[in-house]
Amino acid sequence: MSEKKFPAGFLWGGxxxxxxxxxxxxxxxxxxxxxxxxxxxxxxxxxxxxxDFDFTVDEDKYxxxxxxxxxxxxxxxxxxxxxxxxxxxxxxxxxAWSRIFPNGDDEKPNEAGLKFYDEVIAECLKHNIEPVITxxxxxxxxxxxxxxxxxxxxxxxxxxxxxxxxxLTRYHKQVKYWMTFNEINSAAHFPVMGQGLxxxxxxxxxxxxxxxxxxxxxxxxxAVKIGHELDxxxxxxxxxxxATTYSYDANPVNQLATLQTNQANNFFCGDVxxxxxxxxxxxxxxxxxxxxLSDLDYTQEELDLLAKYPVDYIGFSYYMSAVVDETNDDxxxxxxNLMGGVxxxxxxxxxxxxxxxxxxxxxxxxxxxxxxxxxxxxxENGLGAIDKPDANHYVADDYRIDYLKKHIxxxxxxxxxxxxxxxxxxxxxxxLVSASTGEMAxxxxxxxxxxxxxxxxxxxxxxxxxxDWYKQVIATNGDNL
Ligand code: BG6
Numbered sequence: 001m002s003e004k005k006f007p008a009g010f011l012w013g014g015x016x017x018x019x020x021x022x023x024x025x026x027x028x029x030x031x032x033x034x035x036x037x038x039x040x041x042x043x044x045x046x047x048x049x050x051x052d053f054d055f056t057v058d059e060d061k062y063x064x065x066x067x068x069x070x071x072x073x074x075x076x077x078x079x080x081x082x083x084x085x086x087x088x089x090x091x092x093x094x095x096a097w098s099r100i101f102p103n104g105d106d107e108k109p110n111e112a113g114l115k116f117y118d119e120v121i122a123e124c125l126k127h128n129i130e131p132v133i134t135x136x137x138x139x140x141x142x143x144x145x146x147x148x149x150x151x152x153x154x155x156x157x158x159x160x161x162x163x164x165x166x167x168l169t170r171y172h173k174q175v176k177y178w179m180t181f182n183e184i185n186s187a188a189h190f191p192v193m194g195q196g197l198x199x200x201x202x203x204x205x206x207x208x209x210x211x212x213x214x215x216x217x218x219x220x221x222x223a224v225k226i227g228h229e230l231d232x233x234x235x236x237x238x239x240x241x242x243a244t245t246y247s248y249d250a251n252p253v254n255q256l257a258t259l260q261t262n263q264a265n266n267f268f269c270g271d272v273x274x275x276x277x278x279x280x281x282x283x284x285x286x287x288x289x290x291x292x293l294s295d296l297d298y299t300q301e302e303l304d305l306l307a308k309y310p311v312d313y314i315g316f317s318y319y320m321s322a323v324v325d326e327t328n329d330d331x332x333x334x335x336x337n338l339m340g341g342v343x344x345x346x347x348x349x350x351x352x353x354x355x356x357x358x359x360x361x362x363x364x365x366x367x368x369x370x371x372x373x374x375x376x377x378x379x380e381n382g383l384g385a386i387d388k389p390d391a392n393h394y395v396a397d398d399y400r401i402d403y404l405k406k407h408i409x410x411x412x413x414x415x416x417x418x419x420x421x422x423x424x425x426x427x428x429x430x431x432l433v434s435a436s437t438g439e440m441a442x443x444x445x446x447x448x449x450x451x452x453x454x455x456x457x458x459x460x461x462x463x464x465x466x467x468d469w470y471k472q473v474i475a476t477n478g479d480n481l
Contacts, residue, residue: 004416006478011130011422013090014083014429015380017137017182019066021432022096024073028112031102032142034196040065040438040453048192049199055146065433065440068455076120078461079430082447084127086467087474091129092379092425093120094137094182095167104141104159109166121174131175132425134239135164135223137182138193138435150196151212154297157219164223172230179315179379180220183241185269187213189339193435206289211296217272218302221309238273239315239379241337242266242368244360248325248342257326265339274372276310313422314368317380321360352384352442358406365414365421375420381407382427384434384442395448395464405481412478446470
Protein backbone atom coordinates (compact mmCIF):
# COMPACT_ATOMS: atom_id res chain seq x y z
CA MET A 1 0.00 0.00 0.00
CA SER A 2 1.35 3.40 -0.96
CA GLU A 3 2.36 6.00 1.61
CA LYS A 4 1.12 8.60 -0.82
CA LYS A 5 -2.51 9.57 -0.30
CA PHE A 6 -5.46 11.07 -2.10
CA PRO A 7 -6.89 14.06 -0.24
CA ALA A 8 -10.12 13.80 1.76
CA GLY A 9 -13.05 14.85 -0.39
CA PHE A 10 -11.41 13.69 -3.62
CA LEU A 11 -14.18 13.44 -6.21
CA TRP A 12 -14.18 9.83 -7.40
CA GLY A 13 -16.81 9.16 -10.03
CA GLY A 14 -17.48 8.55 -13.69
CA UNK A 15 -18.40 10.52 -16.81
CA UNK A 16 -20.88 10.34 -19.68
CA UNK A 17 -22.50 12.60 -22.27
CA UNK A 18 -26.20 12.88 -23.02
CA UNK A 19 -26.00 12.17 -26.74
CA UNK A 20 -23.94 9.03 -26.22
CA UNK A 21 -26.18 7.29 -23.73
CA UNK A 22 -29.64 8.78 -23.33
CA UNK A 23 -31.23 7.70 -26.63
CA UNK A 24 -34.91 8.77 -26.76
CA UNK A 25 -33.75 11.30 -29.31
CA UNK A 26 -37.16 12.80 -29.99
CA UNK A 27 -38.86 12.10 -26.67
CA UNK A 28 -40.79 14.73 -24.71
CA UNK A 29 -40.19 17.56 -27.14
CA UNK A 30 -36.47 17.09 -27.74
CA UNK A 31 -35.25 18.53 -31.04
CA UNK A 32 -32.67 16.97 -33.31
CA UNK A 33 -29.09 17.59 -32.26
CA UNK A 34 -25.92 17.41 -34.28
CA UNK A 35 -24.98 13.85 -33.20
CA UNK A 36 -28.45 12.70 -34.27
CA UNK A 37 -27.25 13.03 -37.87
CA UNK A 38 -23.92 11.27 -37.31
CA UNK A 39 -24.10 7.76 -38.78
CA UNK A 40 -22.71 4.79 -36.88
CA UNK A 41 -19.42 3.24 -37.91
CA UNK A 42 -15.77 4.07 -38.13
CA UNK A 43 -16.28 6.33 -41.14
CA UNK A 44 -18.81 8.63 -39.45
CA UNK A 45 -16.50 11.65 -39.37
CA UNK A 46 -15.58 11.16 -43.03
CA UNK A 47 -19.24 10.91 -44.02
CA UNK A 48 -20.10 14.24 -42.42
CA UNK A 49 -17.08 15.88 -44.02
CA UNK A 50 -18.14 14.99 -47.57
CA UNK A 51 -18.55 18.28 -49.49
CA ASP A 52 -22.26 17.59 -50.13
CA PHE A 53 -23.21 16.60 -46.57
CA ASP A 54 -26.51 18.27 -45.75
CA PHE A 55 -27.21 17.20 -42.13
CA THR A 56 -30.25 15.07 -42.91
CA VAL A 57 -31.12 11.70 -41.45
CA ASP A 58 -31.06 9.06 -44.19
CA GLU A 59 -32.22 5.85 -42.59
CA ASP A 60 -32.13 3.95 -45.89
CA LYS A 61 -28.41 4.49 -46.05
CA TYR A 62 -27.23 4.74 -42.45
CA UNK A 63 -27.89 3.64 -38.92
CA UNK A 64 -27.84 6.29 -36.18
CA UNK A 65 -26.75 4.82 -32.83
CA UNK A 66 -27.12 8.08 -30.91
CA UNK A 67 -30.89 7.84 -31.44
CA UNK A 68 -30.92 4.89 -29.06
CA UNK A 69 -27.71 5.22 -27.02
CA UNK A 70 -27.86 2.74 -24.18
CA UNK A 71 -31.42 3.90 -23.45
CA UNK A 72 -30.34 5.66 -20.27
CA UNK A 73 -33.38 7.92 -20.67
CA UNK A 74 -35.47 4.98 -19.52
CA UNK A 75 -32.82 3.41 -17.25
CA UNK A 76 -31.31 6.39 -15.44
CA UNK A 77 -32.59 5.39 -12.00
CA UNK A 78 -31.09 1.93 -12.30
CA UNK A 79 -27.85 3.34 -13.73
CA UNK A 80 -27.39 5.97 -11.04
CA UNK A 81 -28.19 3.37 -8.37
CA UNK A 82 -25.32 1.28 -9.75
CA UNK A 83 -23.03 4.33 -9.63
CA UNK A 84 -24.16 4.78 -6.02
CA UNK A 85 -23.35 1.14 -5.30
CA UNK A 86 -19.80 1.73 -6.56
CA UNK A 87 -19.61 4.61 -4.10
CA UNK A 88 -19.35 7.43 -6.66
CA UNK A 89 -18.81 10.78 -4.97
CA UNK A 90 -19.70 12.56 -8.19
CA UNK A 91 -21.19 11.87 -11.59
CA UNK A 92 -20.25 13.95 -14.62
CA UNK A 93 -22.99 14.07 -17.25
CA UNK A 94 -24.15 16.59 -19.82
CA UNK A 95 -27.46 18.23 -20.50
CA ALA A 96 -28.72 17.73 -24.04
CA TRP A 97 -29.18 21.33 -25.19
CA SER A 98 -31.88 20.21 -27.64
CA ARG A 99 -34.01 18.77 -24.81
CA ILE A 100 -34.12 22.26 -23.28
CA PHE A 101 -34.18 24.38 -26.45
CA PRO A 102 -35.25 21.97 -29.21
CA ASN A 103 -34.23 24.35 -32.01
CA GLY A 104 -31.58 26.24 -30.10
CA ASP A 105 -33.15 29.61 -30.94
CA ASP A 106 -36.46 29.07 -29.14
CA GLU A 107 -37.65 31.87 -26.85
CA LYS A 108 -38.85 29.54 -24.09
CA PRO A 109 -37.34 26.33 -22.73
CA ASN A 110 -39.03 22.95 -22.99
CA GLU A 111 -40.31 22.16 -19.51
CA ALA A 112 -40.38 18.39 -20.14
CA GLY A 113 -36.66 18.46 -20.90
CA LEU A 114 -35.90 20.39 -17.71
CA LYS A 115 -37.99 17.93 -15.74
CA PHE A 116 -35.91 15.03 -16.95
CA TYR A 117 -32.75 16.61 -15.52
CA ASP A 118 -34.63 17.54 -12.30
CA GLU A 119 -35.08 13.81 -11.89
CA VAL A 120 -31.54 12.86 -12.87
CA ILE A 121 -30.12 15.33 -10.36
CA ALA A 122 -32.55 14.21 -7.63
CA GLU A 123 -31.51 10.63 -8.23
CA CYS A 124 -27.83 11.55 -7.88
CA LEU A 125 -28.46 13.39 -4.63
CA LYS A 126 -30.49 10.45 -3.31
CA HIS A 127 -27.32 8.35 -3.67
CA ASN A 128 -25.06 11.08 -2.21
CA ILE A 129 -23.53 11.68 -5.61
CA GLU A 130 -22.49 15.22 -6.46
CA PRO A 131 -23.62 16.09 -10.02
CA VAL A 132 -20.95 17.59 -12.30
CA ILE A 133 -22.60 19.05 -15.39
CA THR A 134 -21.16 19.73 -18.82
CA UNK A 135 -23.37 22.41 -20.33
CA UNK A 136 -22.41 21.55 -23.91
CA UNK A 137 -20.89 18.19 -24.81
CA UNK A 138 -20.77 17.75 -28.59
CA UNK A 139 -24.56 18.03 -28.88
CA UNK A 140 -25.66 21.43 -30.16
CA UNK A 141 -29.20 21.66 -31.56
CA UNK A 142 -29.08 20.75 -35.25
CA UNK A 143 -31.01 23.87 -36.21
CA UNK A 144 -28.10 26.00 -35.01
CA UNK A 145 -25.91 24.22 -37.52
CA UNK A 146 -28.32 24.21 -40.45
CA UNK A 147 -29.81 27.69 -40.06
CA UNK A 148 -26.88 29.59 -38.55
CA UNK A 149 -23.83 27.67 -39.77
CA UNK A 150 -22.61 26.54 -36.35
CA UNK A 151 -20.43 28.36 -33.85
CA UNK A 152 -18.77 30.67 -36.38
CA UNK A 153 -22.00 32.69 -36.20
CA UNK A 154 -22.00 35.23 -33.36
CA UNK A 155 -25.74 34.82 -32.81
CA UNK A 156 -24.92 31.55 -31.07
CA UNK A 157 -23.49 33.53 -28.15
CA UNK A 158 -27.00 34.74 -27.31
CA UNK A 159 -28.56 31.31 -27.77
CA UNK A 160 -25.95 29.67 -25.54
CA UNK A 161 -26.34 32.41 -22.95
CA UNK A 162 -30.08 31.80 -22.81
CA UNK A 163 -29.54 28.07 -22.47
CA UNK A 164 -26.80 28.41 -19.84
CA UNK A 165 -28.86 30.91 -17.85
CA UNK A 166 -31.83 28.54 -17.93
CA UNK A 167 -29.97 25.50 -16.61
CA LEU A 168 -27.74 27.38 -14.15
CA THR A 169 -30.78 29.16 -12.70
CA ARG A 170 -32.76 25.95 -12.46
CA TYR A 171 -30.06 23.73 -10.95
CA HIS A 172 -27.52 25.93 -9.15
CA LYS A 173 -28.89 25.06 -5.72
CA GLN A 174 -28.25 21.36 -6.28
CA VAL A 175 -25.24 21.45 -8.58
CA LYS A 176 -21.95 23.09 -7.62
CA TYR A 177 -19.64 21.82 -10.40
CA TRP A 178 -20.07 22.82 -14.05
CA MET A 179 -18.09 22.84 -17.29
CA THR A 180 -18.92 25.17 -20.17
CA PHE A 181 -17.80 23.22 -23.28
CA ASN A 182 -16.51 19.69 -23.61
CA GLU A 183 -13.06 19.38 -25.22
CA ILE A 184 -13.33 22.85 -26.70
CA ASN A 185 -9.90 22.51 -28.32
CA SER A 186 -10.78 19.35 -30.29
CA ALA A 187 -11.97 21.69 -33.07
CA ALA A 188 -8.30 22.07 -34.00
CA HIS A 189 -8.74 18.72 -35.75
CA PHE A 190 -12.46 17.90 -35.81
CA PRO A 191 -14.59 21.03 -35.62
CA VAL A 192 -17.76 19.11 -36.37
CA MET A 193 -18.42 17.87 -32.84
CA GLY A 194 -17.79 21.02 -30.84
CA GLN A 195 -18.44 23.76 -33.39
CA GLY A 196 -20.89 22.28 -35.90
CA LEU A 197 -18.42 22.94 -38.69
CA UNK A 198 -17.90 20.49 -41.53
CA UNK A 199 -16.40 20.93 -44.98
CA UNK A 200 -19.84 21.82 -46.36
CA UNK A 201 -20.20 24.84 -44.08
CA UNK A 202 -16.66 26.15 -43.88
CA UNK A 203 -14.50 23.84 -41.75
CA UNK A 204 -11.61 24.06 -44.21
CA UNK A 205 -11.28 27.78 -43.68
CA UNK A 206 -9.31 28.06 -40.44
CA UNK A 207 -10.63 31.56 -39.84
CA UNK A 208 -14.02 29.98 -39.11
CA UNK A 209 -12.54 27.73 -36.43
CA UNK A 210 -10.93 30.68 -34.64
CA UNK A 211 -14.07 32.79 -34.94
CA UNK A 212 -16.10 29.90 -33.54
CA UNK A 213 -13.65 29.55 -30.65
CA UNK A 214 -13.84 33.24 -29.91
CA UNK A 215 -17.63 33.03 -29.81
CA UNK A 216 -17.37 30.04 -27.48
CA UNK A 217 -14.86 31.80 -25.20
CA UNK A 218 -17.25 34.74 -24.86
CA UNK A 219 -20.14 32.35 -24.19
CA UNK A 220 -18.09 30.51 -21.58
CA UNK A 221 -17.27 33.80 -19.83
CA UNK A 222 -20.96 34.68 -19.86
CA ALA A 223 -21.81 31.35 -18.24
CA VAL A 224 -19.21 31.98 -15.52
CA LYS A 225 -20.71 35.44 -14.94
CA ILE A 226 -24.25 34.08 -14.70
CA GLY A 227 -23.17 31.22 -12.43
CA HIS A 228 -21.16 33.38 -10.05
CA GLU A 229 -23.94 35.94 -9.81
CA LEU A 230 -26.30 33.15 -8.80
CA ASP A 231 -23.84 31.74 -6.30
CA UNK A 232 -20.18 32.79 -5.91
CA UNK A 233 -19.36 29.28 -4.67
CA UNK A 234 -20.24 27.59 -7.95
CA UNK A 235 -17.20 26.06 -9.60
CA UNK A 236 -17.32 26.51 -13.36
CA UNK A 237 -14.50 24.99 -15.34
CA UNK A 238 -13.28 24.72 -18.89
CA UNK A 239 -12.75 21.28 -20.39
CA UNK A 240 -9.91 20.56 -22.76
CA UNK A 241 -8.71 17.50 -24.60
CA UNK A 242 -5.15 17.02 -23.42
CA ALA A 243 -2.62 14.72 -25.05
CA THR A 244 0.81 15.09 -23.51
CA THR A 245 3.02 15.78 -26.51
CA TYR A 246 6.64 14.71 -26.79
CA SER A 247 9.30 15.54 -29.28
CA TYR A 248 10.51 12.39 -31.04
CA ASP A 249 14.12 13.32 -30.33
CA ALA A 250 16.41 16.10 -29.12
CA ASN A 251 16.65 17.73 -32.54
CA PRO A 252 15.84 21.41 -31.86
CA VAL A 253 13.68 21.43 -34.99
CA ASN A 254 11.45 18.83 -33.37
CA GLN A 255 11.59 20.57 -30.00
CA LEU A 256 10.33 23.79 -31.55
CA ALA A 257 7.66 21.92 -33.50
CA THR A 258 6.54 20.28 -30.26
CA LEU A 259 6.25 23.64 -28.51
CA GLN A 260 4.14 24.96 -31.37
CA THR A 261 2.03 21.80 -31.50
CA ASN A 262 1.38 22.15 -27.79
CA GLN A 263 0.28 25.73 -28.26
CA ALA A 264 -2.03 24.79 -31.11
CA ASN A 265 -3.46 21.54 -29.74
CA ASN A 266 -3.27 21.60 -25.97
CA PHE A 267 -2.95 25.14 -24.66
CA PHE A 268 -4.60 27.79 -26.82
CA CYS A 269 -8.18 27.41 -25.59
CA GLY A 270 -7.23 26.87 -21.94
CA ASP A 271 -4.92 29.87 -22.07
CA VAL A 272 -7.83 32.11 -23.01
CA UNK A 273 -10.40 30.54 -20.71
CA UNK A 274 -8.17 30.31 -17.63
CA UNK A 275 -5.98 33.39 -17.98
CA UNK A 276 -8.75 35.55 -19.40
CA UNK A 277 -6.86 36.87 -22.38
CA UNK A 278 -5.42 35.70 -25.67
CA UNK A 279 -1.84 34.47 -25.27
CA UNK A 280 1.09 36.40 -26.72
CA UNK A 281 1.64 33.68 -29.33
CA UNK A 282 -1.86 34.13 -30.81
CA UNK A 283 -0.74 36.18 -33.79
CA UNK A 284 1.99 33.73 -34.81
CA UNK A 285 -0.24 30.69 -34.21
CA UNK A 286 -2.92 32.18 -36.44
CA UNK A 287 -0.38 33.20 -39.05
CA UNK A 288 0.93 29.62 -39.26
CA UNK A 289 -2.60 28.64 -40.25
CA UNK A 290 -3.10 31.46 -42.71
CA UNK A 291 -5.36 33.54 -40.45
CA UNK A 292 -4.93 37.22 -39.53
CA LEU A 293 -6.29 38.75 -36.34
CA SER A 294 -8.05 41.30 -38.53
CA ASP A 295 -10.02 38.41 -40.11
CA LEU A 296 -11.82 37.91 -36.82
CA ASP A 297 -14.85 39.70 -35.49
CA TYR A 298 -14.32 40.65 -31.82
CA THR A 299 -14.96 43.69 -29.66
CA GLN A 300 -13.20 45.28 -26.71
CA GLU A 301 -16.29 44.59 -24.65
CA GLU A 302 -15.92 40.88 -25.34
CA LEU A 303 -12.22 40.92 -24.46
CA ASP A 304 -13.13 42.66 -21.17
CA LEU A 305 -15.65 39.93 -20.46
CA LEU A 306 -13.01 37.22 -20.99
CA ALA A 307 -10.70 39.02 -18.56
CA LYS A 308 -13.39 39.43 -15.92
CA TYR A 309 -14.81 35.92 -15.98
CA PRO A 310 -12.12 33.25 -16.34
CA VAL A 311 -12.96 29.69 -15.36
CA ASP A 312 -12.45 28.37 -11.83
CA TYR A 313 -10.73 25.10 -12.66
CA ILE A 314 -9.31 23.09 -15.54
CA GLY A 315 -11.23 19.98 -16.46
CA PHE A 316 -9.49 17.81 -19.00
CA SER A 317 -9.66 14.48 -20.75
CA TYR A 318 -6.59 12.32 -20.96
CA TYR A 319 -6.43 9.05 -22.87
CA MET A 320 -3.06 9.02 -24.58
CA SER A 321 0.07 10.94 -25.41
CA ALA A 322 1.36 12.06 -28.80
CA VAL A 323 4.71 12.41 -30.54
CA VAL A 324 5.94 15.08 -32.96
CA ASP A 325 8.56 14.44 -35.62
CA GLU A 326 8.96 17.13 -38.26
CA THR A 327 12.12 15.66 -39.68
CA ASN A 328 10.99 12.28 -40.96
CA ASP A 329 7.84 11.81 -43.03
CA ASP A 330 8.23 8.05 -43.04
CA UNK A 331 7.53 7.54 -39.33
CA UNK A 332 4.86 4.98 -38.51
CA UNK A 333 1.60 6.74 -37.66
CA UNK A 334 -1.00 5.88 -35.02
CA UNK A 335 -4.56 7.06 -34.42
CA UNK A 336 -5.77 8.82 -31.32
CA ASN A 337 -8.47 10.79 -29.57
CA LEU A 338 -9.52 12.96 -32.51
CA MET A 339 -5.84 13.44 -33.32
CA GLY A 340 -3.19 10.89 -34.17
CA GLY A 341 0.50 11.22 -34.86
CA VAL A 342 3.82 9.46 -34.84
CA UNK A 343 4.12 6.10 -33.09
CA UNK A 344 5.98 6.16 -29.78
CA UNK A 345 8.25 3.07 -29.69
CA UNK A 346 8.07 2.95 -25.88
CA UNK A 347 4.29 2.59 -25.64
CA UNK A 348 1.58 0.00 -26.24
CA UNK A 349 -1.67 0.97 -27.94
CA UNK A 350 -5.33 0.20 -27.29
CA UNK A 351 -7.45 -1.86 -29.73
CA UNK A 352 -8.20 1.45 -31.47
CA UNK A 353 -4.54 2.47 -31.72
CA UNK A 354 -4.50 5.04 -28.90
CA UNK A 355 -1.10 5.02 -27.15
CA UNK A 356 -1.36 4.10 -23.49
CA UNK A 357 0.80 6.32 -21.27
CA UNK A 358 0.06 6.73 -17.55
CA UNK A 359 3.26 8.70 -16.97
CA UNK A 360 1.97 11.14 -19.56
CA UNK A 361 -0.97 11.81 -17.23
CA UNK A 362 1.38 12.72 -14.38
CA UNK A 363 3.20 15.07 -16.75
CA UNK A 364 -0.11 16.57 -17.94
CA UNK A 365 -1.25 17.24 -14.39
CA UNK A 366 2.03 18.94 -13.54
CA UNK A 367 2.08 20.98 -16.74
CA UNK A 368 -1.50 22.20 -16.42
CA UNK A 369 -1.22 22.94 -12.73
CA UNK A 370 2.03 24.82 -13.11
CA UNK A 371 0.83 26.77 -16.14
CA UNK A 372 -2.49 27.86 -14.68
CA UNK A 373 -2.08 27.74 -10.90
CA UNK A 374 -5.65 26.53 -10.49
CA UNK A 375 -7.17 23.17 -9.49
CA UNK A 376 -7.28 20.49 -12.15
CA UNK A 377 -9.92 17.79 -12.59
CA UNK A 378 -9.37 14.62 -14.64
CA UNK A 379 -12.87 14.41 -16.08
CA GLU A 380 -12.19 11.71 -18.70
CA ASN A 381 -9.78 8.81 -18.93
CA GLY A 382 -10.22 5.18 -19.82
CA LEU A 383 -9.67 2.28 -22.14
CA GLY A 384 -11.96 1.66 -25.07
CA ALA A 385 -11.80 -2.10 -25.53
CA ILE A 386 -13.66 -5.06 -26.96
CA ASP A 387 -15.22 -6.87 -24.02
CA LYS A 388 -16.10 -10.55 -24.27
CA PRO A 389 -18.82 -11.45 -21.78
CA ASP A 390 -19.15 -15.09 -20.66
CA ALA A 391 -22.42 -17.03 -20.68
CA ASN A 392 -23.52 -15.14 -17.56
CA HIS A 393 -22.75 -11.79 -19.18
CA TYR A 394 -19.75 -11.35 -16.90
CA VAL A 395 -16.76 -9.49 -18.30
CA ALA A 396 -13.40 -10.18 -16.66
CA ASP A 397 -11.85 -6.89 -17.78
CA ASP A 398 -8.43 -7.14 -16.15
CA TYR A 399 -6.98 -5.07 -19.04
CA ARG A 400 -9.26 -2.17 -18.06
CA ILE A 401 -8.38 -2.52 -14.37
CA ASP A 402 -4.71 -2.48 -15.30
CA TYR A 403 -5.13 0.68 -17.40
CA LEU A 404 -7.13 2.53 -14.75
CA LYS A 405 -4.91 1.40 -11.87
CA LYS A 406 -1.80 2.78 -13.59
CA HIS A 407 -3.51 6.08 -14.36
CA ILE A 408 -4.79 6.42 -10.80
CA UNK A 409 -1.26 5.76 -9.56
CA UNK A 410 -0.06 8.52 -11.86
CA UNK A 411 -2.62 10.91 -10.36
CA UNK A 412 -1.46 9.96 -6.87
CA UNK A 413 2.13 10.72 -7.88
CA UNK A 414 1.06 14.08 -9.30
CA UNK A 415 -0.73 14.92 -6.06
CA UNK A 416 2.49 14.07 -4.27
CA UNK A 417 4.28 16.37 -6.73
CA UNK A 418 2.07 19.14 -5.33
CA UNK A 419 -0.73 19.26 -7.91
CA UNK A 420 -4.19 20.21 -6.66
CA UNK A 421 -6.33 17.50 -8.28
CA UNK A 422 -10.06 17.79 -7.59
CA UNK A 423 -11.18 14.39 -8.74
CA UNK A 424 -11.26 11.61 -11.28
CA UNK A 425 -14.21 10.64 -13.46
CA UNK A 426 -13.28 7.82 -15.87
CA UNK A 427 -15.07 8.00 -19.21
CA UNK A 428 -18.10 5.94 -20.09
CA UNK A 429 -18.56 4.50 -16.60
CA UNK A 430 -21.41 2.60 -18.20
CA UNK A 431 -21.00 1.35 -21.80
CA LEU A 432 -22.22 3.91 -24.32
CA VAL A 433 -21.91 4.92 -27.97
CA SER A 434 -18.40 5.95 -29.03
CA ALA A 435 -18.10 9.58 -30.09
CA SER A 436 -15.56 9.09 -32.84
CA THR A 437 -16.78 5.82 -34.34
CA GLY A 438 -20.40 5.47 -33.23
CA GLU A 439 -19.76 1.92 -32.03
CA MET A 440 -21.14 0.23 -28.93
CA ALA A 441 -18.34 -2.32 -29.29
CA UNK A 442 -15.81 0.25 -28.09
CA UNK A 443 -16.59 -0.13 -24.42
CA UNK A 444 -15.22 1.83 -21.48
CA UNK A 445 -17.65 0.94 -18.70
CA UNK A 446 -17.62 -0.70 -15.30
CA UNK A 447 -21.13 -1.73 -16.30
CA UNK A 448 -21.75 -3.88 -19.37
CA UNK A 449 -24.82 -3.05 -21.45
CA UNK A 450 -26.14 -5.95 -23.47
CA UNK A 451 -26.38 -4.19 -26.83
CA UNK A 452 -24.49 -4.44 -30.12
CA UNK A 453 -23.38 -1.90 -32.72
CA UNK A 454 -26.84 -1.94 -34.29
CA UNK A 455 -28.34 -1.21 -30.86
CA UNK A 456 -29.84 -4.69 -30.72
CA UNK A 457 -29.96 -6.46 -27.37
CA UNK A 458 -31.78 -6.67 -24.08
CA UNK A 459 -30.27 -3.42 -22.74
CA UNK A 460 -29.77 -5.21 -19.44
CA UNK A 461 -26.97 -3.94 -17.23
CA UNK A 462 -24.28 -6.29 -15.83
CA UNK A 463 -21.41 -5.53 -13.47
CA UNK A 464 -17.96 -6.17 -14.92
CA UNK A 465 -14.99 -7.25 -12.82
CA UNK A 466 -13.85 -3.62 -12.80
CA UNK A 467 -17.09 -2.66 -11.03
CA ASP A 468 -16.05 -4.33 -7.77
CA TRP A 469 -12.45 -3.25 -8.22
CA TYR A 470 -13.39 0.44 -8.60
CA LYS A 471 -15.80 0.15 -5.67
CA GLN A 472 -12.98 -0.80 -3.34
CA VAL A 473 -10.69 1.86 -4.84
CA ILE A 474 -13.26 4.48 -3.86
CA ALA A 475 -13.99 2.87 -0.48
CA THR A 476 -10.29 3.08 0.43
CA ASN A 477 -9.92 6.59 -1.09
CA GLY A 478 -7.42 5.19 -3.56
CA ASP A 479 -5.24 3.38 -1.01
CA ASN A 480 -6.14 -0.01 -2.34
CA LEU A 481 -5.53 -0.24 -6.04
C1 BG6 B 1 -13.68 12.33 -25.64
C2 BG6 B 1 -15.10 12.81 -25.62
O1 BG6 B 1 -13.12 12.75 -26.85
O2 BG6 B 1 -13.38 11.00 -25.66
C3 BG6 B 1 -16.12 11.73 -25.39
O3 BG6 B 1 -15.29 13.86 -24.72
C4 BG6 B 1 -15.68 10.47 -26.09
O4 BG6 B 1 -17.36 12.21 -25.84
C5 BG6 B 1 -14.37 10.02 -25.45
O5 BG6 B 1 -16.61 9.45 -26.06
C6 BG6 B 1 -13.84 8.72 -25.97
O6 BG6 B 1 -13.78 8.76 -27.36
P1 BG6 B 1 -14.46 7.64 -28.25
O7 BG6 B 1 -14.28 8.12 -29.62
O8 BG6 B 1 -13.72 6.41 -27.94
O9 BG6 B 1 -15.87 7.58 -27.82
